[in-house]
Amino acid sequence: MSNLVEVNNLNIRFTGERTVHAVNNLSLTLGEGEVLGLLGESGSGKSVTLRALMRLLPKKRTQISGTVRVLGRDVLALDDDALSAFRGQTVSMIFQEPALALDPVYTIGRQIAETVMRHEGKSQHDATARALEMLEVVRIPSAKRRLDAYPHEMSGGMRQRAMIALALACKPKILLADEPTTALDATVQIQILLLLRELQREFGMSVIFVTHDIGVAIEICDRVAVMYAGQIIEQGSLREIVRTPLHPYAKGLLASTVHGAKRGARLETIPGTPPSLDQAPSACSFAPRCAFAQPRCTAALPPDVQVGPNRSARCILVDPATAGA
Amino acid sequence: MSAITELALQAAPAGPARGYWATVGRRVVRDKVSIACAVILLAIFLSALLAPWLGLADPYHGSMIRRLKPIGTTNYPLGTDELGRDMLARLIYGGRLSLLIGILPVILAFMIGTSLGLIAGYVGGKVNTAIMRTIDVFYAFPSVLLAIAISGALGAGITNSIVSLTVVFMPQITRVAESVTTGVRNMDFVEAARASGADAFTIMRVHMLGNVLGPIFVYATGLISVSMILAAGLSFLGLGTKPPEPEWGLMLNTLRTAIYVNPWVAALPGAMIFAVSICFNLLSDGMRSAMDIRN
Amino acid sequence: MSEIIEPIDKLEPIEDIGGVAQPLLRVDGLTKHFPVRGAWFGAAKTVRAVDDVSFSIAKGETVGIVGESGCGKSTTARLLMHLMPRNAGDIIYDGRQVGRELSLRELRRGMQMVFQDSYASLNPRLTIEESIAFGPKVHGMADAASRHLARELLGKVGLRPENFANRYPHEISGGQRQRVNIARALALSPRLVILDEAVSALDKSVEAQVLNLLVDLKREFGLTYLFISHDLNVVRYISDRVLVMYLGEVVELGPVDSVWDQPAHPYTQALLAAMPSSDPDNRTQVPPISGDPPNPIDPPAGCRFHTRCPFAEPLCGGATPKLTELDGLGHQAACYMAIPGSGHSRAPAARDLHSEAPALS
Numbered sequence: 001m002s003n004l005v006e007v008n009n010l011n012i013r014f015t016g017e018r019t020v021h022a023v024n025n026l027s028l029t030l031g032e033g034e035v036l037g038l039l040g041e042s043g044s045g046k047s048v049t050l051r052a053l054m055r056l057l058p059k060k061r062t063q064i065s066g067t068v069r070v071l072g073r074d075v076l077a078l079d080d081d082a083l084s085a086f087r088g089q090t091v092s093m094i095f096q097e098p099a100l101a102l103d104p105v106y107t108i109g110r111q112i113a114e115t116v117m118r119h120e121g122k123s124q125h126d127a128t129a130r131a132l133e134m135l136e137v138v139r140i141p142s143a144k145r146r147l148d149a150y151p152h153e154m155s156g157g158m159r160q161r162a163m164i165a166l167a168l169a170c171k172p173k174i175l176l177a178d179e180p181t182t183a184l185d186a187t188v189q190i191q192i193l194l195l196l197r198e199l200q201r202e203f204g205m206s207v208i209f210v211t212h213d214i215g216v217a218i219e220i221c222d223r224v225a226v227m228y229a230g231q232i233i234e235q236g237s238l239r240e241i242v243r244t245p246l247h248p249y250a251k252g253l254l255a256s257t258v259h260g261a262k263r264g265a266r267l268e269t270i271p272g273t274p275p276s277l278d279q280a281p282s283a284c285s286f287a288p289r290c291a292f293a294q295p296r297c298t299a300a301l302p303p304d305v306q307v308g309p310n311r312s313a314r315c316i317l318v319d320p321a322t323a324g325a
Numbered sequence: 326m327s328a329i330t331e332l333a334l335q336a337a338p339a340g341p342a343r344g345y346w347a348t349v350g351r352r353v354v355r356d357k358v359s360i361a362c363a364v365i366l367l368a369i370f371l372s373a374l375l376a377p378w379l380g381l382a383d384p385y386h387g388s389m390i391r392r393l394k395p396i397g398t399t400n401y402p403l404g405t406d407e408l409g410r411d412m413l414a415r416l417i418y419g420g421r422l423s424l425l426i427g428i429l430p431v432i433l434a435f436m437i438g439t440s441l442g443l444i445a446g447y448v449g450g451k452v453n454t455a456i457m458r459t460i461d462v463f464y465a466f467p468s469v470l471l472a473i474a475i476s477g478a479l480g481a482g483i484t485n486s487i488v489s490l491t492v493v494f495m496p497q498i499t500r501v502a503e504s505v506t507t508g509v510r511n512m513d514f515v516e517a518a519r520a521s522g523a524d525a526f527t528i529m530r531v532h533m534l535g536n537v538l539g540p541i542f543v544y545a546t547g548l549i550s551v552s553m554i555l556a557a558g559l560s561f562l563g564l565g566t567k568p569p570e571p572e573w574g575l576m577l578n579t580l581r582t583a584i585y586v587n588p589w590v591a592a593l594p595g596a597m598i599f600a601v602s603i604c605f606n607l608l609s610d611g612m613r614s615a616m617d618i619r620n
Numbered sequence: 621m622s623e624i625i626e627p628i629d630k631l632e633p634i635e636d637i638g639g640v641a642q643p644l645l646r647v648d649g650l651t652k653h654f655p656v657r658g659a660w661f662g663a664a665k666t667v668r669a670v671d672d673v674s675f676s677i678a679k680g681e682t683v684g685i686v687g688e689s690g691c692g693k694s695t696t697a698r699l700l701m702h703l704m705p706r707n708a709g710d711i712i713y714d715g716r717q718v719g720r721e722l723s724l725r726e727l728r729r730g731m732q733m734v735f736q737d738s739y740a741s742l743n744p745r746l747t748i749e750e751s752i753a754f755g756p757k758v759h760g761m762a763d764a765a766s767r768h769l770a771r772e773l774l775g776k777v778g779l780r781p782e783n784f785a786n787r788y789p790h791e792i793s794g795g796q797r798q799r800v801n802i803a804r805a806l807a808l809s810p811r812l813v814i815l816d817e818a819v820s821a822l823d824k825s826v827e828a829q830v831l832n833l834l835v836d837l838k839r840e841f842g843l844t845y846l847f848i849s850h851d852l853n854v855v856r857y858i859s860d861r862v863l864v865m866y867l868g869e870v871v872e873l874g875p876v877d878s879v880w881d882q883p884a885h886p887y888t889q890a891l892l893a894a895m896p897s898s899d900p901d902n903r904t905q906v907p908p909i910s911g912d913p914p915n916p917i918d919p920p921a922g923c924r925f926h927t928r929c930p931f932a933e934p935l936c937g938g939a940t941p942k943l944t945e946l947d948g949l950g951h952q953a954a955c956y957m958a959i960p961g962s963g964h965s966r967a968p969a970a971r972d973l974h975s976e977a978p979a980l981s
Contacts, residue, residue: 041823042794141911155912156689185688186850190894191907212823215896219903239900256828259853259898263876264835267828267857273793344788345745513741514751517801520701521755521808522728531754535745 004174004206005030005053010066011280012048012057012230021280022048024230025301026066030174035200035207037221037238039214041253043274045230046210050176053208054091055083071173089119092172096179098159102151108135108162109147112169119170134165138195157188161195168199175200177209181216193219214257218242223310226250229275229285236311246313249286284315292317349539352615359611362604369601373420382411384418384571393587404590406576407583408569412590416597419571423598426483426565426572427553430490435545438495442502443537447510447529457503463496472555476564486565490555494548501544505537539616546609550602557598573598627762633809634730636679638715643676644812644844645700645731650674650709652695656917667916669695671868673709677812682838682845684859684876686852686891690916692868693848697816700846701733713812729759732805736817738797742789742804748774749785752804759808766807773803776840778833795826799833806841814846819854831858852895856880861950864888867916867924870943874951884946884953887925923955935963 005028012023023045030036038046051057053068055075068075070091078086087093095101103111112131116122122130128147135143138161151159160180167175177196181189197220200207211217217224218238225235226247234247245251252270261267272289275281284290287297296316305318353359372379382401387408394405403412445456463471475489509515510533518528557574559565566572568579576594584591654667670692677683685693699706702724713730716722722730735741742751752770757763771781777799789797798818805813815834819827831854837843849855855862855876862879864872864887872885883889893908909928914920920927926936935956943952944959956964 041825155915157912185913186852187688187890187894187907187909188912190896190904191910193896194904194907213896214824215898218898218900219896242898242900253825256825257853257898261853261857263857263859266835267832269828269832270825271829273795273826344747345790513735513737514743516698516703517733517735517741517804518743518754519703520728520733521758522725523754523758527758531746532743536743 002032003029004032004071005208006067006069007049007053008067008069010049010052010068011064012045012052013063013280014061015063016061019278021277022230023052024281026230026232027304028225028232028235030206030208033200033204033206035197035209035220035222037217037224038208038210038227039212039217039224039241039253040227041212041274043229043277044227046212046227047178048230049227050093050178050208050210053176054087054093056093085119088115088172089170090172091174091176092167092170093176093178094160094163094167094180096182098156098163099151101163102159102166104151107148107150108154108165112166115166115169130169131165134169135162137168137199138162138165140165156184157191160184160188160192164192164196164199168203168205171203173205175205175207177207179211182211182213189216190219196220214242214254215259226253229277229281231281231285231314233286233315234313236307240311246307246318247286247315248290248292248317250313349612349615353611356611356615358607359615362608362611365600366604366608369420369597370424372417373424376414376417376421379417381414381417384410384414385569386410393583393590395587396589403593404587406580406590412593415571415576416573416593419573419576419594420597422483422566422570422572423553423556423574424601426487426490426556426560427601428549430487430556431494431545431549431552433487433491434494434498434548435541437491438498439502439538439541441495442499442504442541443506443529443533445499446503446506446537447525447533449507449510453503456499460496460499463492464500468493468497468551469555469558472559473562473564476559481564481567483566486556486559489559490552493555494545494552497548498541498545502537502541505540506533509533509536543609543613543616546605546612549605553598553602553605557594627765628760629762629765631729631756631759631761631809634714634726634811636714636811640679642679642715644679644681644714645846646676646710646712647700648674648710648712650696650699650711651707652692652699652704653707665917668868668919669916670699670706673865673868673870675863675870675873677844677846679811680842680844681861682847682859684855684862685846685848685865686850686855686862687865688850688891688913690867690913691865692916693865694816696865697733697814697846697848700814701731702727725759729808730810731812731814732808732810733814733816734798734801734805734818736820738794738801738821739789741801742797744789747786747788748779748792748800749781751789751800752807755804755807769807770803773806774800776806776837777803778829779803793826795822795830798822798830802830802833802837806837809841811842812844812846814848816848817850818847820849820851827854834858852880852891864891867914867919869924869940870954871925872951872953872955873943874946874953875949878947878949878951882951884951884958885925885955886929886931886957888953890928931957931964931966933964 007026007028010023010026014020014022026049038049040046052064053070053075064076109128109131112134113124113127116127116130117124132143132147135146140146140158140161154162181192184192193216209220221238223235224238224241225232226241228249234241234245234250241250242254245254255268256270270289275285281301283300284297284302287293302314302316304312304314305320306312307318307320387410389409391405392407392409394401396404398404401411403416406412406415441456445453472489472493475492476486479485479488515528515532518532556565557577560572560574561578566575568575573594580591650670650673652670654669656665656667673696685696687693698704700711711718713722713727718727749767749770752773753766756766756769771785774781774784779796779799819830822830838845847855847858859876861874862876863870864885866887872879872888879888880892883892890908897903911928914927922937922939923941926932929936941954941956941959943954945952946958956962957966960968
């Protein structure tokens with residue numbers, strides 16, 4: 001079996017004062033050594049999906065149904081001990097804000113070494129050696145000195161590198177990246193993207209990369225799943241999605257990019273705003289904003305039309321016959 | 326104009342428009358504990374306020390032959406005190422003074438402290454330093470000691486205990502007000518108000534006050550319980566009310582001798598103080614969580 | 621507010637003084653240094669947030685400022701709005717020096733700002749109508765008239781007034797809030813609007829909506845924009861001219877197309893090259909520069925970019941290169957490689973290609 005991650009019919013609902021159907025009927029797979037991009041705007045459920053893969057959602061307020069299998073194991077059924085071994089060793093995560101993900105009271109070296117000791121039972125000496133090796137892997141200059149640095153003593157880009165070092169310290173099979181470059185400056189963002197691309201190849205990892213930025217997805221992803229209102233509305237290879245998007249939302253999202261637009265010319269936009277998600281979708285969530293909407297769009301949930309191998313779109317207008325065009 | 330009208334006007338959000346305080350109110354009402362506390366407090370307040378019209382016995386009229394009757398005696402449902410006065414009447418009448426000297430200092434401190442804190446927080450710089458360092462001087466003394474010291478210096482009496490308690494609570498409220506104000510002051514909407522050319526007073530009135538009052542109010546509500554206890558303590562020490570006035574702290578003191586004879590009656594004023602202060606505390610907690618609305 | 625007695629029903633627009641030829645805003649030698657306390661007993665340090673920045677904005681023009689965090693672009697905006705005191709520099713609005721010929725109060729009628737954080741820039745306790753009406757009221761407008769104006773402006777920014785006027789900021793989406801902020805800025809009928817990362821926090825599809833709105837409003841009200849952003853695509857789309865800032869200094873400025881097509885400063889080149897690719901078959905292979913932008917506390921001497929510049933030569937660490945005209949069309953760069961005869965090995969020879977460019981003394 002080549003799929004490291006298999007998610008089937010995942011539904012995530014947050015309860016509390018307001019009910020939010022954050023993820024609805026989501027299925028995805030992640031192959032060996034593959035970089036999958038989850039592309040979507042805020043509130044599309046991309047980060048929630050990512051967190052569900054690591055069971056990082058607050059237990060009390062979250063209802064999850066469906067199956068999440070990672071390396072054949074049912075993640076939703078793991079007990080606490082198995083879960084903490086699973087996190088870090090099998091699957092690891094990097095976040096948008098390294099300042100929040102790193103512990104401010106320990107040095108970078110100590111944090112990496114602790115993780116290695118906990119997961120691999122290595123001695124302090126070996127673990128520190130690994131920490132140094134990792135800092136060199138992520139190209140932190142004068143790595144030896146940086147072992148003793150605290151997170152606040154580092155610049156934003158260095159902190160992000162340190163977090164990547166921490167996440168990769170136990171050589172996880174799968175890396176989950178939640179907008180890791182969004183908070184960075186442009187010249188730093190490209191460095192981190194290229195670093196991640198290189199490390200992914202070097203370590204042979206599979207990566208799920210959550211982003212709202214198509215440009216970032218283009219730089220790093222092999223395959224892209226576009227999310228809207230808690231659903232994957234289209235997925236396919238990066239080239240297919242960028243060149244020939246099928247779903248009207250994906251088309252609109254790609255068209256509304258400012259890149260290359262002529263000055264003064266009107267930008268293409270998607271009118272309206274995303275739905276509130278206080279009810280589970282019973283029809284196409286995008287229909288109210290869609291220029292091609294028909295009566296049957298609001299009658300029932302559109303099927304996930306399989307257009308080709310690994311390519312599908314949730315829209316009744318997509319014709320499987322025109323596949324691969 | 327034509328270019329704009331082509332733009333489809335945006336749809337409105339669902340549901341009726343609701344202000345912040347309306348939302349907070351709805352959330353408080355849904356909290357059972359807060360409602361229970363509010364009802365108890367209201368009952369105590371109203372009975373104290375309406376005491377003369379409740380058909381109670383004269384709280385000052387005692388009788389040597391019916392001293393220290395136990396709870397449940399006919400005509401004296403809560404018994405009598407060491408001078409044979411009706412406890413029920415004295416407890417209800419006592420609420421008038423006890424609540425006054427418990428709550429009024431916090432209200433006064435709230436008004437003075439909020440103004441000082443708002444000025445210190447908004448103006449900043451040297452003004453802030455001057456106000457806050459002065460406040461720190463008060464902070465150096467434990468509040469009980471400070472209250473006793475001021476009351477002792479001014480002399481016994483209701484007004485003086487109110488003044489001393491106001492002085493005790495004012496620095497604490499000022500400090501909270503200052504930190505809340507500093508937080509709000511750095512928000513962009515205050516910058517935007519400055520950029521529109523408004524003067525400091527207008528900005529404080531329109532933009533700051535509404536945003537800082539809530540947290541300060543919650544904090545002040547929590548202080549009422551402390552104030553009740555301190556006020557009772559001052560009376561207990563003879564620095565507040567004078568006998569034969571009914572006042573819970575003072576009653577606790579005079580009934581102290583009866584603790585072996587009739588402990589249940591002797592504990593009643595304490596129970597009242599306890600009930601009021603815990604209700605204020607729980608209410609304050611309830612409001613705090615109701616106000617914590619995240620987007 | 622005491623000098624205004626009678627509430628008025630209409631704010632007269634700030635009148636045009638110098639005509640079209642006179643720049644709406646001229647900034648000369650703008651400087652802001654923040655003192656920061658060093659470590660215990662350490663020497664006091666200075667953040668040179670904005671250092672000797674000069675530029676002008678013509679009437680009806682959109683000028684963009686790009687740069688990374690810490691480059692001083694937002695500080696520049698706040699200095700122009702007089703939200704913080706400056707160490708040095710003149711700000712001249714339509715030929716009148718602010719503080720002398722033009723009062724701060726008048727300036728605020730003529731210049732308004734939209735902030736990045738749409739939520740933080742609206743008072744959560746006021747309705748949208750009250751927020752928009754606040755400015756006109758401060759300037760003496762009657763309550764009813766200012767509310768009427770607020771509703772009218774809501775319509776102009778694409779929000780149905782009957783649905784939105786009584787809403788509170790937390791009830792509406794980020795894009796709608798940013799529209800409200802734009803309406804609030806327009807309420808004083810300013811001629812210059814500073815947009816400080818005004819679309820940066822928005823989703824891409826909403827960003828496009830707001831950019832279209834900005835273009836429409838500019839045309840309808842005859843506005844002039846100063847558009848600050850870190851997003852080069854957006855700046856290119858909306859701006860006529862652009863300033864590139866690095867560590868508190870302007871390193872390059874000029875018409876946006878010539879800066880984009882022939883970037884003269886190596887920092888501008890790096891910024892442009894750092895944009896993610898838009899072609900899956902042509903991904904970026906090598907990062908254009910390495911390392912993070914240095915801390916603006918005690919920035920490097922000489923050209924501030926020389927510590928990261930692939931073409932740095934000893935002379936770059938000496939004196940700071942001056943902004944120098946490149947083509948006679950307003951494209952300027954502060955780099956020794958662009959200054960004829962500067963002594964840098966890659967510099968053009970003095971008086972060579974550009975005969976009209978003055979040789980460096």
